[in-house]
Amino acid sequence: MSALGPGSLARMMELATVLNFETKDILFREGEQAEYFYCVLSGYVRLYRLNRDGREADIRICGSGDTFAESLLAMGESYHYNAQAAENVTIARFDLQKVRLLAEQERDIARAIIQCLSSYLRSTMDCIANDRLQTAPQRVAQYLLDNCQDCMGTVSIRLPFQKSLLAGKLGLAPEALSRAFSSLRRAGVTVRGRMIQINDVNALKQI
Structure with missing residues (x-):
């Protein structure tokens, strides 16, 4: 338009x-x-x-x-x-x-x-x-990075929709999304409902 x-x-x-x-x-x-x-x-x-x-x-x-x-x-x-x-x-x-x-x-x-x-x-x-080309954790990491551009250090993101929709958006089964979030814990990603905390954006970029 x-x-x-x-x-x-x-x-x-x-x-x-x-x-x-x-x-x-x-x-x-x-x-x-x-x-x-x-x-x-x-x-x-x-x-x-x-x-x-x-x-x-x-x-x-x-x-x-x-x-x-x-x-x-x-x-x-x-x-x-x-x-x-x-x-x-x-x-x-x-x-x-x-x-x-x-x-x-x-x-x-x-x-x-x-x-x-x-x-x-x-x-x-x-x-x-x-x-x-990307593993499930890499797809999730890229989505998070796309939504915290120009951010440094610790960042909190609230998903705009339920995690089941995020799974669909990323082409993942819900259980695959859960496993991906679990694997991202070592990069400092914590999930509580729709709230996601990233302790170190630079660490997430290395996934």
């Missing part, structure tokens, strides 16, 4: 419908006919898939400002995953077909869509690389 001119921004906002969902509400299910894409305004939305046995695999945790299902603007007629409110959320919903038509008329909207899809592709590639 920030890349759009005033006229295009106004036309996009005319297509937006703001909705509220409560914790665990399902926004859509994999395989359903796709009519909309979404932007999170507040709260968190969990994207996941199910296998035949009912096991769940988190794909992404979307927070404020994140969009999802936007890839369907380019191709696809059905949703490729499930979307669930991880907590009470407010989202903006956009009609896929109307945005497609608008992108044909407004060049800056088409360009913004391409930039959005490119950014998501890069972040997905980074996620895949991290999954293959």
Whole structure:
């Protein structure tokens, strides 16, 4: 949206419908006919898939400002995953077909869509690389470091969501996340509920 001119921004906002969902509400299910894409305004939305046995695999945790299902603007007629409110959320919903038509008329909207899809592709590639190159403790350590940039010495961080969501965000099973936090104790990381204390940021960087 920030890349759009005033006229295009106004036309996009005319297509937006703001909705509220409560914790665990399902926004859509994999395989359903796709009519909309979404932007999170507040709260968190969990994207996941199910296998035949009912096991769940988190794909992404979307927070404020994140969009999802936007890839369907380019191709696809059905949703490729499930979307669930991880907590009470407010989202903006956009009609896929109307945005497609608008992108044909407004060049800056088409360009913004391409930039959005490119950014998501890069972040997905980074996620895949991290999954293959980093151990579970390294993924957790990197997340903590990303959230205490420019900090020195002892730092306290409060997770913005439950640890089960953090596990999904990092591509870990909840038990793997617990083991990772346990292994980080030697680097001075202490966990109490959502509060995480880092005794030495420099030590954490060495993980």
